[in-house]
Amino acid sequence: MGMSVGVLDHFNIRTRNLTATVRFYEDILGLEKGARPNFAFPGAWMYSEGKAVVHLVDISATDEAQKPDSGVVHHVAFASHGFAGMRQRLQSKGMEFDSRQVPGGDLWQIFVNDPNGVMIELNYEAAKEGGSAAPAERRDDVGAR
Numbered sequence: 001m002g003m004s005v006g007v008l009d010h011f012n013i014r015t016r017n018l019t020a021t022v023r024f025y026e027d028i029l030g031l032e033k034g035a036r037p038n039f040a041f042p043g044a045w046m047y048s049e050g051k052a053v054v055h056l057v058d059i060s061a062t063d064e065a066q067k068p069d070s071g072v073v074h075h076v077a078f079a080s081h082g083f084a085g086m087r088q089r090l091q092s093k094g095m096e097f098d099s100r101q102v103p104g105g106d107l108w109q110i111f112v113n114d115p116n117g118v119m120i121e122l123n124y125e126a127a128k129e130g131g132s133a134a135p136a137e138r139r140d141d142v143g144a145r
Contacts, residue, residue, distance in 0.1 A: 012056075021114060025054055080124050081129075110124075
């Protein structure tokens with residue numbers, strides 16, 4: 001039997017601003033706050049399509065330092081759908097974001113930062129986006145930033 005690491009299950013953010021972070025994932029990305037085990041520490045789990053993909057831990061009552069950004073993790077990516085709708089949502093909420101087409105045109109991307117400086121990458125398969133307008137193809141890479 002072969003081995004596989006599998007697919008990304010969730011990512012965890014330790015934050016001093018739980019309310020703003022929950023609000024970002026709900027109001028900006030459209031995730032839903034949902035059930036969370038009764039841990040001995042406060043936090044929230046954010047769901048996408050019925051799966052808890054973002055785990056938040058509230059460190060505001062501790063002496064733990066809040067990291068100024070995502071540390072050595074550069075970004076976290078979601079396989080997404082509804083490119084035009086997400087662009088419109090981000091614009092209507094006044095969020096700064098970067099949209100681009102991966103060279104070759106098969107993948108469209110949106111990059112947006114959460115309140116903790118975590119860069120979120122939303123990937124859209126161009127063939128599944130129908131009549132949506134493609135973002136400009138760019139040769140620069142957000143990974144270079």
